[in-house]
Every structure is written in C-alpha cells, then in structure tokens.
Amino acid sequence: MAEYKSSAIEEFSNIWVFCEQRDGKLMNTDFELISEARKLADQRGSKLVALLLGGEGIGDLAKELGGYGADQVIVCEDPALAVYTNEAYSKVVCDMVMKYKPEVLLIGASNIGRDLGPRCAARLHTGLTADCTHLDIDMNTYVDFLDKNSNVDVKNTEFKMEDVNMKMTRPAFGGHLMATIICPRFRPCMATVRPGVLKKEEYDQTKAEACEITIVKPNIDTAALHEKVLEIVKEAKEVVDLIGADVVVSIGNGAAKDIETAKKLALELADALGGGVVGSSRALVDAGLMDADRQVGQTGKTVHPKVYVALGISGAIQHQAGMQNSELIIAVNKNENEPIFEIADYGLVGDLFKVVPEMINAINSMK
Amino acid sequence: MKIYVCVKQVPDTSGVVAVNPDGTMNRAKMPAIINPDDLNAMEAALQLKEKECATVVAVSMGPPQAGEMMRELLAMGADEAVLISGREFGGSDTFATSQIIAGAIHHLGIKEEDLILCGRQAIDGDTAQVGPQIAEKLHLPQVTYATEIIKEGNTYTVKRALEDGYMSIQVKSPCLITCIKELNEPRYMTVEGVFSADEKPLTVLDYEALKDEPLIETETIGLNGSPTNIFKSFNPPVKGKGEMFVGSDKEMAMQLAEKLAEKHVI
Numbered sequence: 001m002a003e004y005k006s007s008a009i010e011e012f013s014n015i016w017v018f019c020e021q022r023d024g025k026l027m028n029t030d031f032e033l034i035s036e037a038r039k040l041a042d043q044r045g046s047k048l049v050a051l052l053l054g055g056e057g058i059g060d061l062a063k064e065l066g067g068y069g070a071d072q073v074i075v076c077e078d079p080a081l082a083v084y085t086n087e088a089y090s091k092v093v094c095d096m097v098m099k100y101k102p103e104v105l106l107i108g109a110s111n112i113g114r115d116l117g118p119r120c121a122a123r124l125h126t127g128l129t130a131d132c133t134h135l136d137i138d139m140n141t142y143v144d145f146l147d148k149n150s151n152v153d154v155k156n157t158e159f160k161m162e163d164v165n166m167k168m169t170r171p172a173f174g175g176h177l178m179a180t181i182i183c184p185r186f187r188p189c190m191a192t193v194r195p196g197v198l199k200k201e202e203y204d205q206t207k208a209e210a211c212e213i214t215i216v217k218p219n220i221d222t223a224a225l226h227e228k229v230l231e232i233v234k235e236a237k238e239v240v241d242l243i244g245a246d247v248v249v250s251i252g253n254g255a256a257k258d259i260e261t262a263k264k265l266a267l268e269l270a271d272a273l274g275g276g277v278v279g280s281s282r283a284l285v286d287a288g289l290m291d292a293d294r295q296v297g298q299t300g301k302t303v304h305p306k307v308y309v310a311l312g313i314s315g316a317i318q319h320q321a322g323m324q325n326s327e328l329i330i331a332v333n334k335n336e337n338e339p340i341f342e343i344a345d346y347g348l349v350g351d352l353f354k355v356v357p358e359m360i361n362a363i364n365s366m367k
Numbered sequence: 368m369k370i371y372v373c374v375k376q377v378p379d380t381s382g383v384v385a386v387n388p389d390g391t392m393n394r395a396k397m398p399a400i401i402n403p404d405d406l407n408a409m410e411a412a413l414q415l416k417e418k419e420c421a422t423v424v425a426v427s428m429g430p431p432q433a434g435e436m437m438r439e440l441l442a443m444g445a446d447e448a449v450l451i452s453g454r455e456f457g458g459s460d461t462f463a464t465s466q467i468i469a470g471a472i473h474h475l476g477i478k479e480e481d482l483i484l485c486g487r488q489a490i491d492g493d494t495a496q497v498g499p500q501i502a503e504k505l506h507l508p509q510v511t512y513a514t515e516i517i518k519e520g521n522t523y524t525v526k527r528a529l530e531d532g533y534m535s536i537q538v539k540s541p542c543l544i545t546c547i548k549e550l551n552e553p554r555y556m557t558v559e560g561v562f563s564a565d566e567k568p569l570t571v572l573d574y575e576a577l578k579d580e581p582l583i584e585t586e587t588i589g590l591n592g593s594p595t596n597i598f599k600s601f602n603p604p605v606k607g608k609g610e611m612f613v614g615s616d617k618e619m620a621m622q623l624a625e626k627l628a629e630k631h632v633i
C-alpha cells in the first residue's frame with residue numbers, strides 16, 4: 001500500500017458513500033445519498049463507489065445500491081461487522097479509505113453515522129462537515145444553487161469556475177444562516193448528510209445488474225476489540241414516518257390545552273388531505289405531550305412533504321429549519337403577527353379547535 | 368479517579384443571532400450560556416462522584432470570558448476547572464478543537480481509571496464531532512448518545528440511543544462518553560457552592576503551555592490551520608408572504624379548499 005497522506009490531494013479520486021445497514025437491511029438514507037452522489041460523480045467525471053460493511057451474506061444487498069447509481073460496491077464482510085461498533089467500523093472504513101484514497105466520502109447523519117464520521121475524519125487527518133443539506137462539486141451547479149436558494153447576488157460575485165472542492169452547504173447558527181464549507185487542503189472531503197433532505201432517484205434494474213461488486217476480507221483482530229454490544233433493543237412503539245410522508249400536519253403549543261382533541265383533529269385533517277402523519281413542535285415534546293420522534297425542526301426531523309400544515313405553531317426559526325422546504329405550507333394561528341405566516345402559502349387566523357373542523361368539512365365537500 | 372467534563376460556552380441561539388462580516392458568529396453580541404448537553408455531562412460526573420471518590424475537572428476551550436462559566440461549574444460541584452484559551456486557538460473547526468482539547472487532557476494526565484464526559488453536541492454548531500474526535504486523538508473507546516451510564520469497577524455499561532430504540536454497550540475506562548438530555552436532570556448551583564467556588568482552582572492553559580504537546584499539530588489549529596473553511600455564508604431567500612384568507616372560520620376554510628382543489632392538492 002502506498003503511503004497515505006491526506007495532504008497529497010492529487011492522489012485521491014472517486015466519490016464514495018458509506019452505506020449503513022441495520023439488521024442486514026439497507027437504510028433509506030443510503031439510496032438518497034447514492035442518488036445525490038451520482039450527480040457529484042457525473043459533475044466530477046469520476047466513479048461512484050458504495051462502501052458496505054456487515055456480517056456474512058451482506059454482499060447480497062450490494063446490487064440494490066447499483067440500482068440507484070453506484071458503479072461499484074466494495075463489500076466488507078465479517079462476523080465482527082454484523083452489528084455496528086465504533087471500533088470495528090472505524091477500523092475497516094479507515095483501512096479502505098487509506099487503501100483506495102477516495103476524493104469524497106459521504107455518510108448519512110444518523111446516530112450511527114454521526115458516531116462513525118468524526119472518528120474516521122480524525123484518524124484520516126481530514127475535515128468533516130456535519131449535517132449537510134446540499135452538495136456540489138461543479139462551480140456552475142453551485143452558482144445556480146446560490147442563485148435559486150440564497151440572497152447572494154451571483155451576477156456581481158466572482159467565482160473561480162475551475163474550483164473542484166466539494167461545496168458542502170448546511171444550516172448554521174441554529175438555522176439562522178446557511179453556510180457553505182470546503183475542505184481545500186486535505187482529502188477525502190467528508191460530509192455527513194441529514195436523512196430525508198436529498199431525493200432518492202428511481203431504481204433501475206439494468207444499472208443494478210451492471211454494478212461491479214468487490215468483496216474485501218477486512219482485517220479485524222477480534223481479540224483486540226474493547227467495545228462489547230450487550231443488546232440492541234427496538235422500542236416497540238409505532239414507527240412514525242415523518243420524513244417520507246406526503247402530508248404532515250403538525251401541532252404546537254396552541255394545541256396544549258386539549259391535546260387529545262388536537263391530535264384527533266390533526267389526523268382527520270391529514271386524512272382529508274389524502275393521508276399523512278401528525279408532527280409536532282418542540283414545545284409539545286418538551287412538555288411531554290408528544291413523542292420526540294414526531295418533532296419537526298432543527299433538533300428534530302427535516303420534512304419536505306407536498307403539504308405541511310402548522311396548527312398553533314408560532315414558527316420559530318428552529319421549527320422553520322425543519323419544514324421550510326415543504327412544497328405547500330398552510331398555517332392556522334390565532335395571532336396574525338406570528339412568523340409562521342411569513343413562510344406560509346396560505347394563512348388562516350383563528351382558533352385551531354374551531355377552524356380545523358371547518359377545514360375538514362370544506363375539503364371533504366370539494367371531493 | 369478523575370472525571371474530565373468537556374464544556375462549551377455557547378451563544379444562546381434561541382434569540383437574535385449576530386453575524387460578523389466574514390460570516391462567523393459575533394459571540395460578543397449575544398448572551399452566553401452553558402451548552403445544554405454539557406450540563407447533562409456535568410450532572411453525570413457529579414452523580415458518579417457521589418458514589419465513589421472522584422475528582423471532577425471541567426475543561427473548556429474558549430475566550431477569557433468563559434472563565435465566568437467555569438466558576439458556575441465549580442459552584443455546581445466541579446472540583447477543578449481548566450480553561451484552554453489563546454488567540455492561536457480561535458476560529459478552530461472540530462478537527463482543530465479536538466486536537467487542542469485532547470492535547471490539554473493528555474497534558475493534565477489520563478490514567479486507567481479515568482473517564483471523559485462530553486455533551487453530545489453544542490447548539491452553536493450542532494456537529495456532535497468534537498467528542499468522538501477527542502476520543503480518537505487519545506486512542507480511547509467512545510460511546511455517544513448516552514441515556515444511561517452504569518459503572519462497575521472500570522467497566523461502564525452505557526445505553527446508547529438509536530432512532531428506533533437503543534444499544535447497550537460495554538467499555539472499559541479510560542473511555543469517552545457523550546451525553547444527551549434524556550440522561551439526567553442537571554442540578555442547580557447552591558449558595559454554598561457559589562461561596563466555595565472561589566476557593567477552587569481555575570487554571571488557564573494557553574498556547575505556550577500546550578504548543579509542545581505531541582497530540583497538537585500546530586499547523587492545523589486556529590482559523591487558518593483548520594481543515595474546513597467557510598466558503599460562503601448566506602441567508603435563504605425571503606419567501607414572499609402567502610395569501611391570508613379573511614372571513615368567518617367557515618368562509619376561510621372554503622377559500623382554502625377551493626385553492627387546494629385548483630392546485631390539484633385534493
């Protein structure tokens with residue numbers, strides 16, 4: 001193996017995605033990341049490689065990653081990788097990176113990705129940008145993104161068009177600002193990416209068949225491992241698919257005085273809109289009235305449904321951070337001066353307990 | 368046993384955020400608080416100390432003003448406080464910060480029975496990277512997102528939160544654990560605590576004190592040395608205010624339904 005030096009940036013090539021699996025199943029984030037990374041690989045004219053770690057037989061999942069656009073899947077199979085441990089996973093990921101020297105390494109920002117990413121970046125002697133919501137390599141694509149999504153006057157700003165550093169954009173300072181980060185002096189450029197933000201492309205069976213699969217026997221000395229997993233417990237609660245829902249109806253503090261009625265109304269409204277999921281602001285989660293997995297916002301989930309309805313939510317910047325990219329936003333609030341109305345497409349000023357039943361009736365009457 | 372607790376003074380991002388022309392946060396213009404997750408780490412340390420003899424050392428990297436926060440932590444029950452402060456450290460990204468903090472802890476000494484506790488993430492960056500990166504630099508095992516910590520001798524059994532449940536993990540000290548708010552309810556300072564805080568040691572480690580630390584690579588610290596740089600920072604475009612319906616509840620609801628039908632949403 002040639003010596004690994006993160007500052008020898010010209011030695012690094014290809015776009016890599018670390019694909020997380022739990023219980024031998026790929027995660028939705030893997031497909032989102034592969035789909036997005038496909039575009040980056042095309043911008044850069046390089047190969048897209050998925051890195052998949054797991055127990056014996058995990059290689060069976062590799063083709064599916066090809067279906068979303070991976071040219072190659074590197075599969076590391078070992079009983080010590082069946083269940084995630086920071087020690088074994090960071091060892092294998094770093095070994096692979098040091099051997100093949102990718103230019104870019106993307107990781108999903110799950111609780112596991114956020115445990116693995118920083119550990120690897122520190123060992124690989126490179127930078128890591130957390131929780132990115134947008135990525136570009138090509139400067140033209142980036143400028144186009146800025147033009148559509150920022151207040152930057154791109155026509156009067158100078159950009160070095162030949163710059164090929166990955167441009168990693170993320171919310172900064174609690175969602176008050178957006179920042180684009182680069183890692184110009186070291187490789188790989190590493191980023192973790194928020195689940196649910198990037199779009200998964202259509203699955204393509206021909207691409208799946210064409211994908212090259214490379215099986216690598218990882219070098220793990222099990223006797224040297226310090227970290228022991230005693231058990232993994234799945235909490236037997238209903239799985240809330242906020243991120244994937246087409247309709248999200250969220251309730252906030254305005255619903256606190258009669259939470260049960262509000263929940264019922266929110267669900268009925270979601271049904272009238274074609275079926276969806278009930279979300280929440282952090283205020284109700286903190287008050288113990290709603291489960292944390294329903295929280296939308298900077299410290300909760302990022303959603304971009306076709307329709308987002310905010311009932312009795314003031315629209316704090318941290319809440320907006322999780323829902324402002326929804327296709328259509330409807331707000332109901334008794335105070336017409338709340339910030340939620342600044343970003344809503346349609347606003348209804350009134351008491352949610354009175355307005356929502358009327359909304360359900362009106363919508364149902366139109367069908 | 369020594370328990371190092373890494374804490375950060377952060378601007379309260381729930382209020383108005385002040386920004387410098389270069390895109391960094393103008394911390395001087397915002398009220399400063401102790402990062403919430405770090406208080407859970409401090410509480411965990413104090414609870415461990417109540418069970419067995421331990422010295423709790425609060426460690427922070429920040430400007431001299433962070434000294435005030437260190438006094439608060441001493442009043443909460445920490446035995447010693449160490450503030451890592453120097454111009455050379457300013458503007459560090461997580462890679463740079465973790466090197467400096469790891470270097471400082473190495474400088475202070477870490478033994479077999481010792482423990483490092485951090486908050487999961489700081490609210491001014493939300494990266495959750497510094498804890499794991501300190502662990503890597505010190506070659507220690509890490510457990511992140513802790514919701515329960517049980518100590519038996521040098522063995523720690525930690526519940527680590529996952530999106531859909533938890534994992535129970537066993538590691539031996541020395542190790543690093545990052546804490547989340549579900550772990551505990553942080554205590555307040557007591558009057559006695561406030562009085563005794565002034566007698567407890569608060570040490571400042573500056574660049575001179577740390578520059579020869581083998582874990583610190585002086586060319587990758589500070590604003591210019593950090594691997595990652597801000598390329599651009601910007602505001603999202605202001606979306607034009609939408610349509611506000613007027614009339615009775617029923618009339619507003621009807622107008623909405625008509626719009627939704629027009630747009631084929633329903």
Ligand SMILES: Cc1cc2nc3c(=O)[nH]c(=O)nc-3n(C[C@H](O)[C@H](O)[C@H](O)COP(=O)(O)OP(=O)(O)OC[C@H]3O[C@@H](n4cnc5c(N)ncnc54)[C@H](O)[C@@H]3O)c2cc1C
Nearest residue numbers: 252253254281282283297298299300312313314334352381
């Ligand atoms: C670091 C940090 C991270 C955060 N992360 C998040 C996050 O991820 N998600 C999040 O949501 N928040 C987050 N917050 C909290 C956020 O700042 C707000 O405090 C929170 O979003 C407020 O929730 P709310 O809108 O439900 O409550 P409030 O701000 O109390 O608003 C309640 C609204 O209900 C209206 N109302 C009252 N009664 C009625 C009624 N009968 N009918 C109609 N309207 C009524 C009121 O006019 C008001 O606008 C975070 C804060 C911090 C500091």
